[in-house]
Amino acid sequence: MSKASIPKSSFLGRPPGQLLLDLWENVCQGRGDDGAEEQFVKESREWGSKGQKMLMRSATETQISQQNIPPLENDANYLLKEFLDERFPNGGIFRTAPREKIPDSTEDLKAFIAFCRRPDYIKHPYSPHWLGMMERDTPLVADIGKNIHVLRNCTSERYNGWQNHLKKMVGEVRFHIGPIRGQEKA
Known part of the structure; x- marks a missing residue:
């Protein structure tokens, strides 16, 4: 079983989704697959700018x-x-x-x-x-x-x-x- 770890101190400095990518890359490298991050990012879709916000519980x-x-x-x-x-x-x-x-x-x-x-x-x-x-x-x-x-x-x-x-x-x-x-x- 592969294990991956990332220092807790680096959590806040990462953009959204980057922690998951880094963990995935570490697991795949542990298995001998060096192209994991490229494959994961390539499969991620680019969405563009934000649309309508979600509602909060106090929405009118x-x-x-x-x-x-x-x-x-x-x-x-x-x-x-x-x-x-x-x-x-x-x-x-x-x-x-x-x-x-x-x-x-x-x-x-x-x-x-x-x-x-x-x-x-x-x-x-x-x-x-x-x-x-x-x-x-x-x-x-x-x-x-x-x-x-x-x-x-x-x-x-x-x-x-x-x-x-x-x-x-x-x-x-x-x-x-x-x-x-x-x-x-x-």
């Missing part, structure tokens, strides 16, 4: 009505729309807790983070923003929920349950998402 009706529906490619919600269309084409429950906290979680929030890190999307103008909001000790799930509501029919539920493996109550926000707009059953 005016701000909500200004969102592009469907989002344009450089809009923040384009990444979320593509993820939801891929993972929940017929709707479903978007789970926000990791399995370490709730063992039966489908880890959809973690999957969205991985989606934003894919080579096709890592250079999207809003990928760093989504990652910054979601890769936290306490992810900003109310903000992602506000944006899901723009893209799909959606209700949210706060789940609190006893977790025997942790010997405590654990909470999670779950989003019940409808199918892709226009594909709802009558």
Whole structure:
């Protein structure tokens, strides 16, 4: 198994996505593949400038009505729309807790983070923003929920349950998402 390490002190000085590239390059070099970074960067798409911003939990009706529906490619919600269309084409429950906290979680929030890190999307103008909001000790799930509501029919539920493996109550926000707009059953 290959191992890669980067000094913690160098985290802040890197542009978005560079840490992932550096780790990938180190792993591949450990396996004897010197062209890993070139291949990874070559597969990354250039997106151009930022489009419409994502909504924050305090967004007003005016701000909500200004969102592009469907989002344009450089809009923040384009990444979320593509993820939801891929993972929940017929709707479903978007789970926000990791399995370490709730063992039966489908880890959809973690999957969205991985989606934003894919080579096709890592250079999207809003990928760093989504990652910054979601890769936290306490992810900003109310903000992602506000944006899901723009893209799909959606209700949210706060789940609190006893977790025997942790010997405590654990909470999670779950989003019940409808199918892709226009594909709802009558």
